[in-house]
Amino acid sequence: ILNVEQSPQSLHVQEGDSTNFTCSFPSSNFYALHWYRWETAKSPEALFVMTLNGDEKKKGRISATLNTKEGYSYLYIKGSQPEDSATYLCALIGAGGTSYGKLTFGQGTILTVHP
Amino acid sequence: DGGITQSPKYLFRKEGQNVTLSCEQNLNHDAMYWYRQDPGQGLRLIYYSQIVNDFQKGDIAEGYSVSREKKESFPLTVTSAQKNPTAFYLCASSTPSGHRNSPLHFGNGTRLTVT
Numbered sequence: 001i002l003n004v005e006q007s008p009q010s011l012h013v014q015e016g017d018s019t020n021f022t023c024s025f026p027s028s029n030f031y032a033l034h035w036y037r038w039e040t041a042k043s044p045e046a047l048f049v050m051t052l053n054g055d056e057k058k059k060g061r062i063s064a065t066l067n068t069k070e071g072y073s074y075l076y077i078k079g080s081q082p083e084d085s086a087t088y089l090c091a092l093i094g095a096g097g098t099s100y101g102k103l104t105f106g107q108g109t110i111l112t113v114h115p
Numbered sequence: 116d117g118g119i120t121q122s123p124k125y126l127f128r129k130e131g132q133n134v135t136l137s138c139e140q141n142l143n144h145d146a147m148y149w150y151r152q153d154p155g156q157g158l159r160l161i162y163y164s165q166i167v168n169d170f171q172k173g174d175i176a177e178g179y180s181v182s183r184e185k186k187e188s189f190p191l192t193v194t195s196a197q198k199n200p201t202a203f204y205l206c207a208s209s210t211p212s213g214h215r216n217s218p219l220h221f222g223n224g225t226r227l228t229v230t
Contacts, residue, residue: 046218105157
């Protein structure tokens with residue numbers, strides 16, 4: 001099973017702060033990477049799908065970068081708001097072996113934004 | 116509005132009983148998935164189906180069974196052979212191109228408690 005690590009496990013920030021967190025994965029087994037936001041009592045919602053080294057994607061105040069050679073992706077939130085509070089999930093599609101074609105999720109980063 | 120419907124939201128069963136979780140989608144997606152979430156762990160893949168009348172085991176298929184008789188429906192049966200069935204179950208779907216380029220769409224989940 002592919003090893004997808006997210007850090008930190010949880011994060012508390014003040015409204016207006018900018019923040020970022022990391023998704024790490026084995027660089028030799030990369031096919032595509034997904035980021036999802038999961039708010040309490042709702043279903044996970046897709047933020048980004050990234051496939052190319054050097055990819056940068058942006059959606060409002062949230063952006064993500066991808067480095068497939070070193071095996072990591074960063075998610076940035078600029079000027080955090082209380083409504084950004086959620087669990088952010090990273091998921092990787094493996095390129096070989098038993099991981100091929102399957103989406104493997106990290107444990108998630110729980111973000112709490114305090115007013 | 117198109118979406119994925121999981122029912123029921125909460126389910127309680129006695130140990131030794133089989134139980135079936137419902138998942139219906141009207142997004143016209145070919146691929147459907149079942150994930151399980153346990154505290155402190157990422158989402159883990161139970162079963163997936165890329166087309167009607169075909170499905171494959173995920174990483175933790177033991178003690179579960181599925182069927183895919185209709186494109187819209189992918190029910191999951193938790194059998195008495197599943198050693199730790201109490202968990203949160205999420206159903207998802209994606210477009211025929213697969214999730215290399217397309218994100219997953221999730222239902223709201225079913226929380227199963229077995230006593």
